[in-house]
Amino acid sequence: MNWLERHNREKTNKNFINNLTFGEVYNRVTDLAKKLSSYVKNEKRVAIYSNNSVDMVLFFLALQFLQVEILMINVRLTDQEITKQLQSLGIKVIFSYDNKFISFNEVYQSKQEDITLVKDFSSENIAVIMHTSATTGEFKAVPIRWKQFHAHVKASEKILGVVDNDNWLVILPMYHIGGLAILIRSLYNGTQITILDKFDEAEVIKLIESNEINMLSIVPTMLNRIVDRIEKHSLRVVLIGGEFMPNALVEKCIGKNIPIYKTYGMTEVTSQCATFSVLEYPEKIDAVGLPLEQVDICIANPDEKDIGEVLIKGPMLMDGYLGKENIIGYFNTEDIGCLDQDGFLYILDRRKNIIISGGENIYPKEIENVLYAHPKITECAVVGRKDERWGQVPVLYVVSSLDETEIFNYLVNKLAKYKLPKKIIYLDRLPRNSLGKVLKKDLDSQIEVD
Numbered sequence: 406m407n408w409l410e411r412h413n414r415e416k417t418n419k420n421f422i423n424n425l426t427f428g429e430v431y432n433r434v435t436d437l438a439k440k441l442s443s444y445v446k447n448e449k450r451v452a453i454y455s456n457n458s459v460d461m462v463l464f465f466l467a468l469q470f471l472q473v474e475i476l477m478i479n480v481r482l483t484d485q486e487i488t489k490q491l492q493s494l495g496i497k498v499i500f501s502y503d504n505k506f507i508s509f510n511e512v513y514q515s516k517q518e519d520i521t522l523v524k525d526f527s528s529e530n531i532a533v534i535m536h537t538s539a540t541t542g543e544f545k546a547v548p549i550r551w552k553q554f555h556a557h558v559k560a561s562e563k564i565l566g567v568v569d570n571d572n573w574l575v576i577l578p579m580y581h582i583g584g585l586a587i588l589i590r591s592l593y594n595g596t597q598i599t600i601l602d603k604f605d606e607a608e609v610i611k612l613i614e615s616n617e618i619n620m621l622s623i624v625p626t627m628l629n630r631i632v633d634r635i636e637k638h639s640l641r642v643v644l645i646g647g648e649f650m651p652n653a654l655v656e657k658c659i660g661k662n663i664p665i666y667k668t669y670g671m672t673e674v675t676s677q678c679a680t681f682s683v684l685e686y687p688e689k690i691d692a693v694g695l696p697l698e699q700v701d702i703c704i705a706n707p708d709e710k711d712i713g714e715v716l717i718k719g720p721m722l723m724d725g726y727l728g729k730e731n732i733i734g735y736f737n738t739e740d741i742g743c744l745d746q747d748g749f750l751y752i753l754d755r756r757k758n759i760i761i762s763g764g765e766n767i768y769p770k771e772i773e774n775v776l777y778a779h780p781k782i783t784e785c786a787v788v789g790r791k792d793e794r795w796g797q798v799p800v801l802y803v804v805s806s807l808d809e810t811e812i813f814n815y816l817v818n819k820l821a822k823y824k825l826p827k828k829i830i831y832l833d834r835l836p837r838n839s840l841g842k843v844l845k846k847d848l849d850s851q852i853e854v855d
Contacts, residue, residue: 407525409434409466412595420572420597422459427595430463437467439517441500444507445471450494450534452476454487454501457579457602460509462588464500465533465579470522474531474548477580481839490536490544494727528552534727535582537672546727547672549582556720557586557675558593560697564680565620565642565666571596573620574612576604576627578839583647586676587622606631613638625650626841632657644668644680646693648842649770651777655683655690669693669750673736675721678702679750692749693742697721702750703735704743712753715740741768758845760789760797767799767824775819781807784835786843787826801826802848804834 409431412421417428425433441464445451451473455461468475476496478487491499499506526532528551536544573591575598577584591598599618601608604627612618616639624647632654643658646668658665668680679694679702686692696702700719707713716735725731741759742752753759753768760767769787776785784804789797803812809829816825836847 407523408592408595410524412592416595419595421591422462422597423599425459430466433463434466435470435522436517437463437512438470438522439520440512440515441467441471442518442520443515444498444500444512445473448473448496448498450474450476450496452478452491452496452499452506453580454478454480454499454506455509455580456480456502457575457584457600458502459600460502461579462600464509464512465585465588466592469526469532472523472526472530474534476534476536477585479536479578479580479839486544493544494534494546526551528555533585535580535585535672545729547723548727549672549675549723553675553721553723554589555593556699557677558590560699560719560721561586561590561677561680562594563698564682564695565644567594567596568619568641569596571620571641572618573598573622574609574618575600575622576609577622577624577647581840582670582672582676583622583624583840606634610634613640620644622646624648624841625654626837628658629654632661632663635661635663638663640664642666646670646677647840649773652690652774653778659683659687667693669752671738673723673738674700674717674719675723678717678719678721681749686749689745689747689749691751692745693752694750695748696750701735702744705735705737707743710743712741712743714738714756715742715750715752758788760787760799762789762792762797762799762823763795765823767797769799772799772801772816772820772824772826775816776801776803776812779805779807779815781805784832784843786835786845786848788845788848790828792827795823798827799824800828800830802830802832802835804832 412427413431418426421427421430453464502509530551531548532551533549535547537547573587575587579585614637619639619641622644643663644666665683666680668677670677678700679696681695703716704713705716715738718735722736739756740752741754741756754770758769772787773785776782782805786802787799790800792798836844
């Protein structure tokens with residue numbers, strides 16, 4: 406179903422995107438689609454290159470009326486990386502917020518064509534294509550169809566609920582699934598979103614304390630920068646994912662009655678597959694989520710502690726990467742974790758991040774969590790370094806005013822000896838991508854083998 410058309414009839418005067426109503430968005434989108442038609446012509450796929458903006462959303466929705474597949478380009482990629490993505494998908498038409506490609510302004514100033522727009526979106530249609538692992542240069546194209554978006558929205562609604570006055574703040578980039586999913590949920594549910602072009606701490610605090618927004622999707626790095634400044638709020642949902650969240654930050658939010666919903670997911674499963682309310686289950690603080698409705702999570706190849714590979718199956722799971730075989734059965738997330746007796750999922754680390762030292766598995770997240778509990782540890786990341794005797798040993802990268810002796814003294818009674826960092830490297834800041842994830846591959850390149 407074309408939900409924008411439906412809301413145009415039923416909620417035409419209700420705000421949808423910032424101060425634009427559903428009716429205004431519908432009129433702008435249909436007019437824009439008729440202008441875009443002359444650029445798209447018979448192309449099967451096109452691309453959008455843009456930071457968050459109202460225009461970005463209007464172009465995304467207008468292109469859906471033309472039934473083309475849309476590649477969302479990460480604006481932080483190099484020209485070489487962008488060219489590689491475009492060529493791999495055979496995309497020749499790209500719309501951009503600036504003059505890098507076909508500018509939004511050029512399209513706005515063009516003439517409309519007299520065409521009939523699509524009224525209904527087939528559930529099998531690919532709505533968007535997103536590349537994963539773009540920061541490593543090894544792109545895998547994830548096609549997300551309307552059937553997966555529909556399954557995601559229905560399952561997410563069961564956990565998060567929907568209130569008519571919901572207004573979801575969009576600060577995560579919409580060229581990532583975490584940001585785009587906010588738009589899709591609100592489109593289906595007929596609720597409002599407020600878009601910021603970037604993460605502005607003062608503006609986010611203002612929107613929270615003025616009660617203009619009651620829902621927020623954010624990554625731990627961002628939340629840590631504003632949590633101490635939140636004096637009052639009427640937040641209904643604060644969805645946290647995309648990166649490891651230190652327990653110290655979770656506990657701080659609990660103390661302020663901030664309704665944290667920890668979530669676990671990825672592009673391949675249309676953003677979410679496990680979520681839970683921390684305020685409702687404070688005893689599950691270490692978990693990342695409870696499987697959403699119709700989501701099946703199992704642990705493959707478990708060890709004696711029932712820790713193993715996290716596998717997922719469900720209707721929001723992609724059919725398969727473009728150009729690759731379709732997924733049959735479960736999808737291997739390449740994360741290592743376990744399920745407790747109540748079905749809550751715990752992620753110990755990415756499989757590639759696990760350090761095997763003298764036959765023992767070391768999970769960097771465990772060490773990082775202990776460190777983040779110290780008030781003078783601003784940022785930290787643990788990676789493995791090759792070692793002739795042990796195979797690998799942990800190395801700590803840290804942003805802190807503590808010296809090495811103080812850090813070791815802090816850790817020595819909290820971690821087994823083999824888990825203690827064999828080297829500490831101080832940095833001004835850790836390298837992160839646009840979602841706030843630490844780029845451990847960039848840290849790996851800085852390690853010198855003794």
